[in-house]
Amino acid sequence: MSVGPILERCRAEGRAALVGYLPVGFPSVEGSIAAMRVLVDAGVDILEIGVPYSDPVMDGPVIQDAAVRALAGGVHLSDIFTAVRAVSDAGAGALVMTYWNPVLRYGVDRFAGDLKAAGGAGLITPDLIPDEAAPWIAAADSNDLDKVFLVAPSSTPERIATVTAASRGFVYAAAVMGVTGARASVGDAAEALVSRTREHSDVPVCVGIGVSTGEQATQVGRFADGVIVGSALVRCLTEADSEEQGLEALGALARELADGVRRGRP
Amino acid sequence: MTTSQAPAHGRFGEFGGRYVPEALIPALEQLEEVWHKAVVDPEFVGELERLQRTYTGRPSIITEVPRFAEHCGGARVILKREDLNHTGSHKINNVLGQALLTRRMGKTRVIAETGAGQHGVATATAAALLGLECVVYMGRKDTERQALNVARMRLLGATVVPVDNGSKTLKDAVNEAFRDWVANVGTTHYVLGTVTGPHPFPEMVRDFHRVIGVEARQQVLDLVGRLPDVVCACVGGGSNALGIFHRFIDDASVRLVGFEAGGEGVESGKHAARFASGVPGVLHGAYTYVLQDDDGQTIESHSVSAGLDYPSVGPEHAYLLDSGRAEYQPITDVEAMEAFSLLSRTEGILPAIESAHALAGAMKLGRELGPDAVILVNLSGRGDKDVHTAAQWFGLIDDDGGTRLPDDPGAKGMGEQL
Missing domain, CATH: 3.40.50.1100 (Rossmann fold)
Structure with missing residues (x-):
């Protein structure tokens, strides 16, 4: 089921949606699913379920580290669907975020079918642009899945038009030029990019990369339809001394972020 | 697609x-x-x-290597000397x-x-x-x-x-x-x-390297009076190979053969032979052959040659393979180092270990084709950078970098390798 209705509901509540990212398989498959449930309980509206990949060129050190450890721990692509089912059952939107090669290897149509069957909403594809995505677009359309493509501060009006026209669910606006990871401030570039994107389309625009605190969630939530947080959440798990402590830190940060998006538009 | x-x-x-x-x-x-x-x-x-x-010193020369060619079934072997370029490679x-x-x-x-x-x-x-x-x-x-x-x-x-x-x-x-x-x-x-x-x-x-083949084609025509039967090059990402292959693509009589790093042998799993065991996928922005597992995770490559130690390969090579215009074969570390030693000792040219894979390939092809064959090899780089690796390989220095003299039982010596 599309994440569209979730974003509409948040909009009706006068707030941005909170979108949280975690990779499957860290600290273990079960451990990552438990962490995703903690996020949903804490008020995360949409989960980005990350596929650990050996060559994550869009990710900074925190997510790279988690991916390396997840892969070393033996996570497999099939575990993704277990996590999707769990998140969907917990009541949040379940989007899978993946580099393209794992999907290609699995088979694009087969992946789309299995994702749909597990209750997944769709895919976020950080290294797949619409121009190269014909097989995925066809598979997504026939399975009624969301296609979340990205825009960046460097995107020209022509590129924004191409990306928004191909996107369903939302458009992922990269707040800064660079890889994933917390930033001290999420610059004006993000707000400008959101408004440039809205000139082309009514599809919701969620902002990610760099957001790590409730205060930043508030700030971004004022102008975006959704606030995406990844590395800051992952770090709660990778830096924890124990799984329990990791889940505790994760829940606390997610509650802070959930409060943050609710304070955005008084 | x-x-x-x-x-x-x-x-x-x-x-x-x-x-x-x-x-x-x-x-x-x-x-x-x-x-x-x-x-x-x-x-x-x-x-x-x-x-x-x-600045670079183009055109780079070609060198015929008869003493080396004795080990290549007597075929005529001609090197395109990209090793002589400024900075030592193509x-x-x-x-x-x-x-x-x-x-x-x-x-x-x-x-x-x-x-x-x-x-x-x-x-x-x-x-x-x-x-x-x-x-x-x-x-x-x-x-x-x-x-x-x-x-x-x-x-x-x-x-x-x-x-x-x-x-x-x-x-x-x-x-x-x-x-x-x-x-x-x-x-x-x-x-x-x-x-x-x-x-x-x-x-x-590819187009910036195309000059290699453009020069070499004319140079071989001038020297031999005809086109070569085979053009050999090593293939990591594949730039020196495409550089020399490209001008010959329309010459249907010329075999284009790329040599990948076979590492410790394709069957060992420790290699960089993408065409021998990889499957098409995406890595670093291109859809091409990639060493990957069933989940689409990249498999690490292995080679004695740092320049060939890469799990993917240029997409045009994938096309040349699938269309049948070029062929690709793995060369093991051992075979490459033998060729490295052989060219050094027979011709006084220290090749890069990368290029030694192409030389090892020429040795195989020459034995296959016999003395009437003309083989053009892209000598893509010089071996100065590899002296340490080669000296360790042949036991000329110990692990701490100290010299091993010939009477040292640990020193294999390159002579015994031949």
Whole structure:
């Protein structure tokens, strides 16, 4: 089921949606699913379920580290669907975020079918642009899945038009030029990019990369339809001394972020 | 992605494409536009030709190697001497072109990945020549086995960043270069060192190296009076191979044979033979053959040669394989080092270990084809950078770098290898 209705509901509540990212398989498959449930309980509206990949060129050190450890721990692509089912059952939107090669290897149509069957909403594809995505677009359309493509501060009006026209669910606006990871401030570039994107389309625009605190969630939530947080959440798990402590830190940060998006538009 | 249709923009058959983050698309579009305009601009073409002539030392010569050829079934073996270029390999051809484009784009900083260090050295050289800031990413493992090239790059004013992620080799250096590029694309051009990556890199890098084959074809005609039967080249990413192959593609009688790093043997799993055991997939922006597992995770490659130690290969090679125009064979570490030793001792030419894979291939093909055959080998680089690796391989130095004398029982000596 599309994440569209979730974003509409948040909009009706006068707030941005909170979108949280975690990779499957860290600290273990079960451990990552438990962490995703903690996020949903804490008020995360949409989960980005990350596929650990050996060559994550869009990710900074925190997510790279988690991916390396997840892969070393033996996570497999099939575990993704277990996590999707769990998140969907917990009541949040379940989007899978993946580099393209794992999907290609699995088979694009087969992946789309299995994702749909597990209750997944769709895919976020950080290294797949619409121009190269014909097989995925066809598979997504026939399975009624969301296609979340990205825009960046460097995107020209022509590129924004191409990306928004191909996107369903939302458009992922990269707040800064660079890889994933917390930033001290999420610059004006993000707000400008959101408004440039809205000139082309009514599809919701969620902002990610760099957001790590409730205060930043508030700030971004004022102008975006959704606030995406990844590395800051992952770090709660990778830096924890124990799984329990990791889940505790994760829940606390997610509650802070959930409060943050609710304070955005008084 | 069907092959029956005309190839799409930026593709070789079904291979190639542009699988990168959206943030980089404007830079790739700009690069493509600036490149297309430059190659028809007499000023750009003239400056590149001048640099090739007065800086690189082009045209590079060809050398016939009869003493080496005795070990190649008596076939005539002719080397295209890219090792004699300034900086010691073919890499300078591409780098000068891209450095000039960097200046045209108004960018002030270049970044590069490097495996053996040859592309990093070439990039550092061009950056020094044109006054550009230069940062080179290099896997930690490669900085150790190619320490001399690290020092060379630093002497040329470049910053060398060792990469500790993943396999700590070329693939991870490419990842890190992409990360830098996404963050700094406004001021920075990524001087990609081979014929892979997102469009337009595979086509552009090939065209900057095409001069190798253009020169060699005429040189062989002048020397032998006919085209060679086979053109041999080693294939890591595949830039020297495409550089020498491309002018021969329409010469149907000429076999084009690329030699991949077979490492410890394809059956050992420790190799970089993408065509022997890889399957098509996406890595570093291109759809091509990739060493990968059933989940689409990249499998680490292995080779004695840092420059061939890469789990993917240029997409045009994938197309040449699938279309049947070129063939690819693995050469093991042992075979390559034998050829390295043989050329050194029979001809007084120390080849790069990368290029030694092509020499080992010529030895096999020559024995197959016999004395009537003419084999052109791209000697893509010189072996100065490999002296340490080779000396260790042949037991000429101990693990601490000390000399082993011939009466030392641990010293194998190169003579005994032959």
